[in-house]
Amino acid sequence: MNNSEIKHSLKLAGQLMELHGDNPFKTRSYTSAADVVGGLDVELATLSEKEILAIDGLGKSMAANIADLLHSGSFEGLNQLMDKTPVGVIEMLGISGFGPKKVAVLWQEGGAETLDDLLTMCDQGKVAALKGFAEKSQETLRAAVSFLIGNRFRERYANVEAVVATLQTLIADLPSVEQCQETGQTRRRLEVIDQIELLVVAEDFEEAREQISQLTGLEVDERKSSPMAWYGKHVGVKPPIKIHFADSDSAINRLIETTGSIEHLNLPTTDQTSIKSALKKGRFVSEEAFYQSIGMKPIVPELREGRREGDWATQDRLPQLIEMSDLKGILHNHSTYSDGKHTLRQMAEHCKQLGYEYLGISDHSQTAVYANGLPDFRVKQQQEEIRQLNEELAPFKIFSGIESDILTDGSLDYSEEILASFDFIVASVHSGLNMDIQKATDRLLKAIHNPYTTILGHMTGRLLVQREGYPVDHRAIIDACAETGVVIEINASPYRLDMDWRWIEYALDKGVKLSINPDAHKMDGYKDMYYGLQVARKGGLTANDNLNSMNLAEITAFFASKRNKK
DNA sequence: ATCGCAAACGATCTTAAAGGGAACTTTAA
Structure with missing residues (x-):
């Protein structure tokens, strides 16, 4: 078992204890032990019991649980909790916006044992009748449960x-x-x-x-x-x-x-038929030979979605899709200054070792207390450390940035003076995700129009398969980025991949730059750029339109010119 | 359950938004 599986088990134990109404302090010790495990940069499997006990937040019981997990994949306390909880109720813990306490009411007071039971109860109006629920919660629950069932x-x-x-x-x-x-x-x-x-x-x-x-x-x-x-x-x-x-x-x-998707197979060919029917006209020795036979340049699998690729291939206008080797630096990364696992030095040295020319550090901003966001004085400390590391690691360069929360009113999270001290700023929404399209769009537009914003981070806040993003008017936002020169992030975390690749085409039409950012919270997180790259290619992104394909001199000039426009 | 101070035990504390229900609980970043 690796750390992330151990973390998952401890967290589940904590949630189940809360569901069953255990001592809240005991519950919290499991939750915080899970966090501690998540933050370790060494695998627990390689440590002795004594070394595990020395870790702050892991005591005698937790060390025993971890030993059992490593040995058998579970531990007694967790087994007991699982035994007295229906599988469907455990599944309910994944409903976005509803925690263990609410699930306990739905199960014990409402009698729901599966996600499908919950939908039925919503239809019958039974959820609204439960203590702590009403009309509004019933509808929010219905939406969140439908999303989970659909996924x-x-x-x-x-x-x-x-x-x-x-x-x-x-x-x-x-x-x-x-x-x-x-x-x-x-x-x-x-x-x-x-x-x-x-x-x-x-x-x-x-x-x-x-x-x-x-x-x-x-x-x-x-x-x-x-x-x-x-x-x-x-x-x-x-x-x-x-x-x-x-x-x-x-x-x-x-x-x-x-x-190919159905839409791709139905794309028209020059002889008035479709790709699908052209395939029936013979046996082909290679994919290239087939596409050539219908007057098209070969189309890579990523593009076969039935969008514009047919026209591009016919007119020999297929984009030169971005590749791993086109990525020259890594932007939007976290360190131990906020909630990252590795130090600034480790993040920088690893980035350099991988052959990149620069690293953009953007830890969380002060409002993100839960993520140990940086107040003014720690921003200054970090900038001083960056200055020293830059001397040592030259010509490699660390850019000082921040992932500034976009506050509820759309403003950024620091005074003008502090904002002006960064090389670049990623502006992202992390709280108050429950917005209608008007409110969400206005909030983002205000952040985009802030002269200090360089990159718009994970545009919709979606968590694939887990949680829908807040709704946004993509056109209005992309248009505003075109007007202000703000870059749109393709958050490369496989959980997010946000902005959605289907909007890249529109962004490129408007002349907006994109940036493939891993949002790395540990050295290994740089690898996620691969997933961002895959969806970027689906959207037709080329190296020319991607910010972190710029070399060090180019991006230095880019950041400087954005700052001078203020 | 863990930690720290002390020798068996007491304290454990992010915060703001949202919803439900009229002062508070729950959730999530």
Whole structure:
């Protein structure tokens, strides 16, 4: 078990204790132990019991729980709590906006044991009748529960990536299988996956199907499976799996057919038919050969969504999509000054080691007390440390920034004097997320028009599969960024991937720059830029339109010119 | 349950918004 799994178990134990009305101080000790574990930069599995006991916030009981977790994947206290809580009620703890206390009422007073029970109770008006609930809460609950139910079989891309790779290898190694290739949504790098698809090349489909069904972890769904397709699922993986079969002659045709979205396959071709019907006219030896046969330049899988790629490919105007090697520096990162796991020095040295030219540090601002946000004097301390590190690490450069909360009224979180002391400012909303579209848009517009704002951070506050973002008028916001020269972040955390890639096209039309930012809270977090890059490519982003593709000299000039416009 | 001060025990404290219900509880960043 790794730290993040241990953290998850301790947090769950804390939530369940609160649900069952345990001593609040005992409850809190579990929650805070979970936080402590989350903040460690060394794996608990590598520590002795004595070393674990020496960690502040982890005492005798917690050390024993951790030992049990490492040994058996659970601990007695957690097992007991799980035993007396229905699975559906545990699922309710994930409802955004409703915590353990409210869930306890819904379960014990209202009798709900599943998410579906809750919807029924909302329909019957029974939720509004419960103590501590009323009309408004009932509707908020209905929306949050519907969202969770709608996402029951959907998963973030990053969480299925490894399973897809493992399955691919396992299946390719089966004696009856010639080749196994990723296709469908994951091949297109969609941010949320509701079906995993693979294409198997084999002579004898029947035999291949049977061997696949034998693989550990896979469960076949006999009813849905057919001679041409295996349907089923993998233990612990939410989206269902569909495996297509093809002989080697038709493999490329099947790959193209299963990779593109329906909208892509329906795109018109110059002969008045569609991609889909063109595929039926022959067997192709490569994807490139197929697209050329219909007068199109080859289209990479990420772009096959049925948007503008058909026209681009026909007119030879496909964008030169951004690549990892186009990223020259890393912006929007946290350190131990606020809620990051690693020190400023560690973050900088690691960034430099990876070959980047610069790092933009933007810890949380003072209002974010829960994240140890920086008051004025700590901003100054950090800037002094940055100055010293810059001397030492030159020519590598750390830019001093801040992730300033956009307060409820749309203003930033410091005085003019402090705001003016930063090289760049990421402005993001972190609190008061419950807004209508008018209020949210006005709040963001005011922040965009603040002359100190350099980058607009995670635009909608969404958490994929967990929580809907607040609604915003994307056009109005992008237009304002065009007017003010504010850069829009593509937050690369696989939980967010916000702004949504579907709006990149509009932003590029308006001449707005984007920035692929990892929002890293630890050194390892830099890797998330990969996920941001995938969705950026889906949106047609090129290196030219991406802020952190600038080299050090260019971005230094960019920050300076933005500051001089004030 | 943990910590700190002290030797068995007491204190444990982010804060603001929101909703429900008329002073407070719950939630979430």
